[in-house]
Amino acid sequence: MRLTIIAFSIVILLFNCSQKPTKKRFKAHYTHLAPVVDGDAKDSIWHAIPYWNTEQYTWINNVNSEPPAADFSWKYKLAWDENKFYVLAEIRDDVISDVHPDPKNLYYQDDCFEVLFDEDNSGGDHEVSYQAFVYHISILHDVLDIDTEGNRVLLNDHVEIRMDTLNGTSIWEAAFDIYDEGYISTDKSNPVKLHKGKVMGWGMAYCDNDGEENRDHFIGSHFIPGKDKNVTWRSADAFAEVKLVE
Template sequence: MVARDFANTTQDDTVMVPHVTQLPVFDGIGDDECWEEVEWQTLGQVWIPYGEFVLSDDFSGRYKAVWNYDTNLLYLLVEIRDDVLVDGYRPGDDNYPDFDVLEIFIDEDRSGGLHRIDYGDENAENAFSYHIALDFPEVGETTETFAAMDIAGFWERVDYADHFEHFILRRYEHKLVYEMALKVYDDTYDHDNPEASRVQLTPDKIMGFTMAYCDNDDKEAYPPRREKFYGSVWVPEYAYNSHWKNADYFGVMKLIDESGLVSAEDKIASVVPGDFRLMQNYPNPFNSSTTIEYHLPEASNVRLTVYDVTGREVSVLVNERQSGGYHSVSWNASGFATGVYIFKLQAGEFSTTMKSVLIK
């Protein structure tokens, strides 16, 4: 038996995603040069049944990610080993989690917040939670036909397959290899004009990102029923089936360009946003230390403080004038008690807050 726990079977606290110039060939093999130096990230946390042991020959999952500035795409290579494959989902039905479904949760600016179940439209596109359902091909064959189901408001099911510029799945004996290229959109998304909210990927961009897998091992069950659920990040037990709803707890992904091939002008554009933003700290929840990031559209007098739930100021992290652009600061909370803490960013006349959870 293999223990799945957040100590050794989740993705990195911050997944570093390198810029590549040699793009993958979409054949479902995954042996391209661009993947060779990239670390695997693991889908090893058991969300259902929460925290239990799972035989390694029952399920294992992992992924790699790279990006390219010119194509403006995030590339993903995913390997899933599953001893029993159950398909048959039809777009429009509401039971896609009850089949064997790969899930991708992405929040392009790590602004956090509710993705769905807010009974309103204001947060309906705060993030995307793609549930990739398809009919599995025969062993040795491939398919490019799939649905990427999500909820866009008041439980309205939407197929976002067109967010994937490329997609292929190749089936081996009890192993699936996905290769895909994902377009990234921000929270101004308009279903009638999606390209208006497409985001240009740039170095140092930080996104919320989690991958998960719904696993049904009973081919004969009708209606089908999900038996297991795996994720790439640790979640508390109360959130075992609701991670997709709240982008506050998505994992962290950072785009990097160690080659320096992306121009200085592109980098400047990536770190000088059009408005003030306080990003969700990461990791969150955290133990002892966490990182807070924020954006300033112009030079400002900045004060970043920490409050406990009683409203008492417990720490001042920044109190100075800073240039416009991207900034980050770490908070060492080793001397503080477990609980909820609130970060408050003040920059000129702008003010906003963000909640965080310290767990010891």
């Protein structure tokens, strides 16, 4: 009897160890009419989606205090069609800062909007591969990631982006091409076609800098377990998910 209990316990332990942690899953809603990327929320799809995503988690805190709502808060909606993935984000940030003029140098220390994609939701390391993309979007609309040689590269042609700011609130509107792991930067790689029911690795983040040399906070869309939460730039295992729905 004792051996049976021990054997059963081992089976349960092995089963639990083999299970992947449940990831936060977002929804992106289908649009028949592509939104105009002009930095406002007037398009029909943004009005049709009845809710905003508002959760935020502090992944890095360099000032030993959580950002008050007046310093940083956000809400956002997600949409898609066969050709593009769309994001509308309304971000409250009382100080917008870009103190590093070279878009490839210390871009993550400036105010920076990040959107993460793992096209086949397979996870894994992507530090020097296109297994996943982490688009770092500056307030000047430069779009940066790391290539297969470990170089920082501009991928402005992957994203149509517009940011408009009024009284400390910025409207970010973006249309992303989605590429799979076979993307070749020196070739004319084609984006994948999207379809209902597709689940991708996904996430969103924001680097908040209030005018200093280094960012104050790094804020993300979902909870990341463990002490080291600055991991999405190198591992898609830390992404959440998004499902494409009607």
